[in-house]
Amino acid sequence: MPTCKEFLNGLGDYLDHAADPSTRELVERHIRECPNCHVVHDTTKNTIRVYRGEQAQEIAPQVASGLLDAVQRRAAMRRKPCDQ
Numbered sequence: 732m733p734t735c736k737e738f739l740n741g742l743g744d745y746l747d748h749a750a751d752p753s754t755r756e757l758v759e760r761h762i763r764e765c766p767n768c769h770v771v772h773d774t775t776k777n778t779i780r781v782y783r784g785e786q787a788q789e790i791a792p793q794v795a796s797g798l799l800d801a802v803q804r805r806a807a808m809r810r811k812p813c814d815q
């Protein structure tokens with residue numbers, strides 16, 4: 732199964748609908764198998780949706796990378812049973 736790190740690497744493109752089919756498959760599969768990343772995906776998706784709804788524009792690169800950093804820090808703080 733894909734690791735949390737692979738999931739996080741693909742998540743940005745996935746949520747931008749820019750992921751290639753194999754990345755999309757990896758992200759969707761990992762969401763189904765890893766409860767932590769399921770929550771990360773949900774939270775990130777909702778955050779982006781709210782942000783875009785208010786701003787009606789593309790998410791700024793520094794915002795996206797800051798968000799990803801925050802997500803990765805949070806994921807790193809948890810014990811990740813699936814990230815072998």
Ligand SMILES: [Zn+2]
Binds near residue numbers: 734738761765767813
């Ligand atoms: Zn995971």
